Amino acid sequence: MLNNGIDAARTKYDVIILDTSPALSYLTINALLASDGLIMPLPPSTLDFTSSGQFWNLFNDLTANLVTNRGKTKSFDFVDVLLARVDANDASSSVVREWITAAYAGMVLPVEIPKTALTASASAEFGTVYDTDPASINARTYRRAYDAYERVVELVEEQINTAWKRQLGEQHGA
Template sequence: MLPGVPLSDLRKVADRASQMLVNVRESMLAPHPRKKSPVFTTSQVAALCRVERKKVIYSWDKPELGLPPGIANNRTREFSLAETRVWIDKLGPFIKRPDGTKGKKIAIGNFKGGVAKTTTAMTLAQGLSLHGRRVLIIDLDPQASLTALTGTLADSEVEEEQTVLPLIYGEEDDVKYAIQPTYWDGVDLIAASAALFSAEFYLPFKQSKDPHFEFWNVLNKGLEPVLEEYDVVIIDTPPALSYMTINAFMAADALIVPTPPSALDYASSTQFWNLFADLADNMKGLVPDVEQKRYDFIHVLLSKVDSSLASTHAVRDWINRTYESFVLPIEIPTTTVTASAAAEFGTVYDISKYDGSNRTYQRAREAYDRFAEMIDQELVALWQAQKESA
């Protein structure tokens, strides 16, 4: 027998890994629907609506307001996420997207894995939904981590027809066929699976056969018909400069780059910007009007920040000096809350009640809340500018 590991053994490992993931997920998550959105107390609903608690108590007994009363639970009441979003819509101070304006597309990108790219996409979607927004999340990564965060296993629960592949192949003209609801009210999903790898072969092949084919513009065209239905489209990209990443970047109105303040991640981020700049230069030869491409904003988000590490302060300074105004004045800390939530295929927003230190939970939650609020304010400003220029 020849030494080493034959390729045939890889299938055995893959099968065991898939089964183990199913077992782990089933042990951590409740039966179908396996993921459940959190419930909210009266105080939490008031905080999300930016009103005093007594106003919520006063309002739920007013049928003319059309507000769901929740369910009495001992001395308080509990509200589902869907009910809470009704309260936010009715009482919240958030400016709605003006008629005649379209939703904005935000790509979350970085060419290195493990930088909290997928967590950033999911928490931003959840946070914006709590501002009354309707959000579509698109998973373009064959690893399907964003899909997993919605409680869906790509290898056993996602068919090719639920991904963007029919759009890529030209079998569909827009992405409506692939949109599915998630456990989180206000957030819909276009899922991913390992089948997305085939797009990396099909797009250049089609381009070589058809000089009029615009491989970089497929996703952009497919999203256009849904931009009146959603306030925000958030696109989670693969950790590589792939054809799918190019489609996401060319379709996006804005870009967010999560970057942990570690030396290795900082070094990797320089490669991201160099490759991104090379892409822009190369696209000039393919797209005559590429110079007209403008991003409404580009943000570098400091993620997975561990302030207890001495190196964090130095690398943070490097990042600020390098990216200057691109750096958001918000940092996402690494905490036991985020770690425990990730271990259960969730985020801080999935936690109804944290068993550990409330101070630790609030520190993590407040960072994501501030991040979502800042992005929401930018979206409102862009919509208003769009309406005024119409």
């Protein structure tokens, strides 16, 4: 339903971001099937890592039922795992980071979002780093967080550009 429902928005916007809850609800399933790319933010903690595995298991069952068994296909231009809320002072996070890299291999984006009070306080006010006045906080703290988010945006934009180029090539080739 969402896939059909956002057609009007598709003609107006280059990029549409669907931010879902971490559970496989009907809304999430709708968002997954309407998407061209996936970004899974994943904090390097044992619980988050095991939950992510459960998510992909359920996702597999679901696509088998909703897509494959109906003779349809669904592909994504990119599937990214983004190391998020990474605590440099937490020794266990580097262990789990290794599990994540081993399990998701080439899907892990080459950037990490650090755990920072800046993100925590910005989100407490329903905002982001981009809403925070740089003058109001320590410049190094600000840059560390800001640069990481900017790098994520760059990496995602590169993948979107690659997908667009491929689609253009297919259109011209057809």
